[in-house]
Amino acid sequence: MAKRLRLSELVNEIDDAIQNRFAGETFWITAEITDVKKQTDKRWCFLKFIEKEGHLITAEIKGVFWANTFHNVEKFEKLSGQTFASGLEITCNVRVRFHKRYGIDLEVLEIDHTYSLGKLELEKQQTLDRLVKENPKLIRLIDGQYFTSNKSIELPIVLQRIALVTAPNSDGQRDFKQEIENNQYGYAFSVSEFLTQIQGDNSSKLLIQKLKMIEAEKENFDIVAIVRGGGSQTDFKPFDDYELSKYVASFPLPILTGIGHDRNTSIVDLMARQHKTPTKVATNIVEHNYNFESEIMDFKERFFETAESLIDEAKDNLLQMKRTVKAYSPTTILNKGYAIITSNDQIIINPKDIKVNTEIKTILKNELIHSTVTKKSKNELDI
Template identity: 55%
Template sequence: MFEKLKLSELVEQIQETIIDRFEGEEYWVSAQITNVKKYESNRRCYLTLEDYENREKTAEMRAVFWSNSYGEIEKFENTTKQIFKNGIEIICKVKIRFHKVYGFNLDVLQIDIAHTIGSLELLRQQTIERLLKENPKTIQLYDGVFKTFNNRLPLPLLIKSIALITAPNSDGQRDFLQETLKNKYGYSFEVKEFLTTIQGDNAHKLILEQLKLIEMSKIQFDVIAIVRGGGSQTDFKPFDDYDLCQYVANFPIPIFTGIGHDRNQSIVDLMAREQKTPTKVASLFVECNFEFENKLIELKTNFFDAIAQQIQNAKDDLNHAKRIVKLASPDAILNRGFAIITINNKIVTNPNDIKENTEIQTILRNETIFSTVTKKTKNEERTEL
């Protein structure tokens, strides 16, 4: 007769064995996370840790962040700027827990954030290097500054038509429209919205689709704004996607980004023209038009000043001519002591017209002398009076 055990007795033996072997032990393990379920209200997170080799799952265990370690998730998101979600590979410190009813699971105590940051930065650098290598004519790096076909496009003097890529009913959408459509100068903008998801695993594909729609549109947009706001401050991974970054770098209309992070730059920011927030992008467009208006006012002022100066110069020339004419008038000549000779009331300018025995009139300032010419002689050369 074989000895039988109750299930609970067997489980107790297993529990005792596990306690004897693993009590007080902590381990650093690397794994991919999945089935992530976060409960912020009671600060718990349930998930599954998985391991793969050649794309084949080789291990799987349930894991839990309890309230005393839930802060590790918040620290992870704030530091790495990405959401703690399915598909991420992490290194974490765990201890083994066995419950007689719920079985095995791992208590997660700590996350090695430095490892995740290193992995993200490595992926980012690989994307940047690929962009530079595969697009040498349109993406270059000079003294730490990225020069792309897009961010070197000249801006229009006046910005009128704007294509806006943003999430519907988001803070970014509201802030951008508030700043442009209700600006303090009263400028008018035509804003065409291309609404889509800005965050999440497929956001880069959806943003790319909107850019393609803009490119196929018959509307001649002056600029494009890609803005986000009001959502997670950690999920910027879509803006480091190679395909999206390449498309932005080569796009034929100037693109401005305002995706709401102060410390870090996404690769899309580097490929386009970056402003930190949606409001700052909109303010830049408004100020661009303000500068254009000031230039017009300056040109108008300079134009009328130049016309006024030309009129004044013409007046001065006319007055000068009047003075010269006045100095050459008969009265002015007589006042200077000269005389005018006339024959039959016609002024004589050629001495050959005066013959001997001709009656002439010599007009002086106050008197006219009537005389008859009796003799003419040539004057010797002499110094001018």
């Protein structure tokens, strides 16, 4: 009879064997994940890696992120805009571990984000490339920035008549209107709503229809706001549609977009003025008008301050003139002891006009002195 082992002895041997083969070694694998269980409080994530042939699972092994590598999961969600969940294919670096009670699993050390994002981004990039290539007059790519006809339309100096494109009863609709209607400055807006489904296969066509309705009465609006609340990456797919993006790029009214969260950027966003979230679109519209009002207030201050100083200056000048007139008046001069000399009722300014034997009048403060000139000589007094 063969030798009987205690379970722990066998498990120890398995452990040794695995240690011998895998200790210190890491592997890069690409596999689909399933049964993803995140424990955000502990920063753990349990999952299974699987490989399929058709519907048949041909390989399966447990996987785990511990707290020291959990940031990979968060980074994945931040970069991709989608939840780290079953059905995704990821590429990651793993270590084979064996636990005497819980068995064998793969500890994930790192996710290759470029691979995971690659698939989604590739499709989007292809659409962008095609937009630029097929519409050189509408869309240009310069230093990584997309310049479109729509983005180059100057915003009206004040934005008040808004065509809002969004989904009925959605968070985006509510957030946008709340921010607009309760703006802190009390600005008035008229918001015309063009509501449509914005999720699902047909959405991009429905969005185009709504924009066409707006275009038909474009003189009634200052701008178009396209808003949508947050969602997963696939929810934003309609906004990566070629035809919709092209139409947005060519649209005759400025379009402001707030699609999803800070981390999402759709192609439609790139073709228009992107403000990230519905609330931010609204805030920007309000601030745009506030900037205008501030300029008007600056004008007001400058104009009225200058007007006041003009009036003050005029008053000062008048006062000065009064003083001058008073200072030069004959009364003031006579009061000081000076005299005025006249001959034939003409004030003598040039002494050469007076000849010897001429009769002259000397006008003093309270008296007139009549005299005849008897002698003239050079003035050698030093006054």
